[in-house]
Amino acid sequence: DIQMTQSPSSLSASVGDRVTITCRASRSIRSSLNWYQQKPGKAPKLLIYAASSLQSGVPSRYSGSGSGTDFTLTISSLQPEDFATYFCQQSYSTPQTFGQGTRVEIK
């Protein structure tokens, strides 16, 4: 199975900050990497697919980059509604696997 390792596991940031979350795969997954946002009690929401493609309706302050084993999710200017938990997911092979999550909290 492909292991996905996210870092950090949590971070504190202020509104307006630039935030970067990284995800590393245990072997190459090409560009089959997706990012989700989840708020308490809600289903995850797809933000980025195929490593860098912005899902329809997602604000442009979100961006993704990377290929192979190393990937990054960037929020260019953190907004109040962005405080949530973020997960990466590889869809290159089954079983599909998720990172352990990064909780973004208000500083």
Next chain:
Amino acid sequence: EVQLLESGGGLVQPGGSLRLSCAASGFTFSSYAMSWVRQAPGKGLEWVSGITGSGGNTYYADSVKGRFTISRDNSKNTLYLQMNSLRAEDTAVFHCAKGGPTVFGAFGFDYWGQGALVTVSS
């Protein structure tokens, strides 16, 4: 508008069985792979199982292989998860999720249901 609505969750004793359903609407159901993803209380996301649009190919996490069966009825736009030999560690919210044209590839899960809570306890 795409909608996914799960049903069938509940409380079951260890060793028991439960069948989840996911009613889909708003898209051509048979054209898309579907998956089940679960989340134990306070934990992260775990992909459980996936199925191709035709239903001809199915895939499972090792943790459920041999105990869970995924299926779909494209005439009813409904996805199923039959869960047998349930264990306490299967306690979770189970979400159905719409994938791309194949189970794996450069696609994410673009729509999710709100989830069905499965509690395995005596």
